[in-house]
Amino acid sequence: MTGFGSPCGACKFLRRKCVKGCVFSPYFCHEQGAAHFAAIHKVFGASNASKLLMHLPISDRCEAAVTMSYEAQARLQDPIYGCVAHIFSLQQQVSRFYIIIHLNTNNFFA
């Protein structure tokens, strides 16, 4: 339950009563939270997301909600690769930079 009796974004999306102690409410506000939760719901499912948060210490839940939201958005934008596309892209960049550094080092000692 967020302030002023409004349901959190997750409960708003799920059209259910947002009870005190709702596991989603600290991380999905009434306004933008529903859109973020919609992606999580479509990719992970509300039940899986809830279980994952419930099994974490409260201090870690915010980061987990953010990273799940990131993964879910990425999977909706790119259903084949999801955020693994970002990993591939970064790995390629690391390889390119590694080659540049390696070549420069060789030139320096040549």
Added chain:
Amino acid sequence: MTGFGSPCGACKFLRRKCVKGCVFSPYFCHEQGAAHFAAIHKVFGASNASKLLMHLPISDRCEAAVTMSYEAQARLQDPIYGCVAHIFSLQQQVSRFYIIIHLNTNNFFA
């Protein structure tokens, strides 16, 4: 349905009959497939994974199954960050390499 009438790894895990045309069977073999599917089931849910594959052209489904399996394994190993931890790590490596290249370029032209 995989060869010799064995259920695919997903149907083996879900303890259901593996019918001809099962969406999971080409990507989850009877032997190792069940373990891979277990992670996908826990993180994404069998229904969400099935829907995602069904909405893709057949030519893209193998890559999607592999990347979902990768994401699911990462989330089980690191429930807070999942594969986003790999993204953070690679981003840091790119930044470090960028600084090295930038410093070397400045030294070269100094």
